[in-house]
Amino acid sequence: MRSFNILSNYVLLLSILVGMTLSGLVGYSFYQNETLAIELDFKRDVDDKAAALERELLINLEVLYAVKGLFDSSDNVTEIEFKKLASSFLVRHQNIQALEWIPRVSDDERETFEALKRQKYPDFEFTEREFQGSMVKAAKRSEYFPVYYVEPLEGNEVAVGFDLASNPKRETIIDKSRDLDLSLATASITLVQEVSNQKGFLVFMPTYEGTPTTLVKRREKLRGFVLGVYRIGDMFETAIKYTDVQGINLKLIDNTAIKAEELYINFSPEQVQDNTQLHLTYSKPLRRFGGRQWTLVTSPTLGYIAERRSLVPFLISALGMLFVLLGACYIYAITRRSSLISIEVEDRTKALNEASLALEELSYTDSLTSIANRRRFDQQLSKEWQRAIRGNTRLSLIVIDIDNFKLFNDQYGHLAGEQCLIDVSKALSCTTSRNTDLVARYGGEEFVILLPNTNESALLADKCRMNIEKLRIPHEPSSVSEFVTISIGAISTFPTLNCDPIAFTAKADRLLYQAKELGKNRVCVEDLPISKTGDVIDFKAPQK
Template sequence: MSKKSKVCIIVVIFILFIILLPSSGFATNNDSRKTLVLLGNENLAPIVYKDNGIAKGVAVDIVKAMEDRIGYEVEVVPVNWEQAQKMMLNGDADGLLHINQSPERDELFDFSRPLLKSDFSMFVQNDSTSLRSIDDLRGKIVGVEAGGYPNLLLQGYEAIDIEIIVDWETSFKALSTGNLDAIIVDRWIGEYELANSRITGIKIVEPPIETRYSRIAVRKGDVETLNLINSGLKEITDDETIDKIMEQWQGKRVIYVTEDYFQTFYLRSASLFLFLVALVAIYFARKYQKLSKTLEISVKERTEELHHANEMLKAANLKLERISMTDGLTSTKNRRAFDITYNKTWKMCLRERMPLALIMIDIDNFKLFNDTYGHLTGDQTLIRIGEVIKGVIKRPGDLAARYGGEEFVVMLMNTTAEGATVVAEEIRTRTKELEIENGSINDVITVSLGVASVIPDKEMAPKELIDAADRALYKAKESGRNKVIVWKHQEE
């Protein structure tokens, strides 16, 4: 290499050094702490996303707040979500940020304490009045994210035309123009996209279709990392740091993007320059260096490891198709599990001419209870009542499920109205015996129950039995609560 060439190289390196100086502070880090690497979904704004290579989002701020508590630097790397799971299985990271727990994933990972609440909601056009629940989506085109929870949620429903969302803004525009009938996504993510893109004519259907709680996943058996993360989450929960972060993010919409405009322009320009410098470095590296035999062997080993990880991920994805049918709070079956099991049981009872009974259950004055004691106490009450119901329903073929909010449903196969009434009375009595004080009404927590039973025939629709039990429940609430009312056909 000539002397002139050497001088040119030194000048280029010096210029690069000067450019990086303001932002990197000589690229030194006086913090000798270890680093905890967490992978997140790069397209999940405002929870986790990548903005010009920088990790941002409410979940990112939460885990960064743990650094001083746990003595580790927390690095969040937003990547493609499917690739993140492969990297995790391959041992390239310490954890997965903002992931929902399921029995299938329990075989691969251990999970931290709850991180964020996700209300999976339906977005429709403003003038839509017929789309209120998943049952109303039959024959409709519904947009969901590939591999996301709503996509798995809809797999058990027939006649729903699922369209995979690649870009949120494009999909919401398609919804506003009528090319999509609905989009199902975490409410916060949908609202954030609508605010940023300024798309109008879209509303959110209340209540949410389902509520889940995300967590941080670590490799199976990595107790040390799990305990470290849990201790950090507990500390920032106890000192209300999480509450402050949530308050900061609740209002961030379009203004946040506008404030970052100039910083984004600067970062893009710097990134382009660094890219050109990298190309020059690659040119010289390829010209004057040769890969050693050791590197070739290492690459081969890594390729084999990736192949093994891919095979494991394929097997895991096959199991993930059978998504959890358990309610995350009460451990009873969830609404999706009830819908699928009920439709199958209806067909069997229709074929075998067997009676089928339903008990609709609603907790009395629960809103007042929540307002008085708070949602955490309300959640504990839901758990205890769910345990009561599960303790009564023991026969194979019967089902107890959380129907939504403070409402439960019990399905009893080959059971008449009389038999179902006995079961309902036992649930009512056991609930009252819990003696959970409801100071808002100077009484204890009770439940109202509506009972209905039919022998299905070809002239009846499965929804008719649900409606009948629901009307009986309404009469029980109307007639004073803490009662069991049985629907009778002549009341129609």
């Protein structure tokens, strides 16, 4: 029972572990699904922002087309006309830092262009940036691309007159844009008019006299460029402010060159360390714009994830575990209860068995003397009789009767009579020495002693007689002695199948009466040695 309980406890413990693990796994799988959903959400949000940025870039290009239209429609666009048109766009596109007209000026025309502009701006001259960074008069070269019209002027004064061809990188773009008749954007640059550390870029849109179709014609007919000046951060923020999703760390990268260049970043590197789910980084390449390939590299912040996380996976795990624990407690309670019931049943069965054994023992015991009763004697006689037959061994029987016991009762009363019976039974029990000997009360004042496998029954019978005499229980009215005495009939034989234990007992009884008749306080013995074939071969005469 105990080992069963230990086993069932182990099984229960194992079930709890399995149940807990399964609950955890189910919760984890919900968590994973939620993570996938958040990832999809995140990519969709980034795609929205990328689309907004692409839209913004296209709109800005459209503005340049509109300004170019002005120059295509007139050979002589005045500064006022330019200003009027450009300012009307700038009101609606505030992320454009400036719109500019960059005429193509040959060295021969330089003086004329500078002189014309000086009418309004006395200090005007073509400029370039010195190695140390300050603006100086542009060196002589065959062709200049100065910033001639600027809108707005305010904040961009320093750019006025700046010869874009003075910078080799910009010159390359100028040439390429001219040759291909394409709007081209520069890589990120620091604008001459920039006061903060924000990066910018320029978009060149070429204008020609007429519509040249060949490279040579384009080079020949180039009039200049309509230029859009953009601060990347401003444009980026204007674009994405229409998508209200927060918590996305964005980085705009220019992948056009072999070495990628970071254009804009909306977070500090420390934030990335603490606050970003880097394993969810998602890169979204934008449509090519002005010959450049920009890519949005994004990652969600912890806040973004937290906003979209639910408690469902944790609740599922917790509830699962709770159910497992409750179930286990319930099963444990039932198992414990049933094991307690089993123990109780076991205890009661044991007690019942003990009680029934005690009862059985009682049913074989004489209530007055506490020695075996006649029932026990009959059973034992039958058993020993069979055993003696099987083993061909001797079995002896002594039958004892207290002399003149009626007179004893009459003289001393029944209570004294009963005490006498107790004393006699004790003395008889003490006289026998082997465990196999049985002393029993046969009835009334008569006792029997069954002695298996002995040839000294006559001796023992006489010893019994003497031991009772030695008790010296007064028996005044006795016809034999002044003390209590007993008469004995003793018989010994080798039991066979032809003989019967009842006849054997009757014979012993007869020997007892013989002893009584001969004067009491004596032993009458009859030894019946029986051959192995079962024949009676000898008798001895009764003796005192």
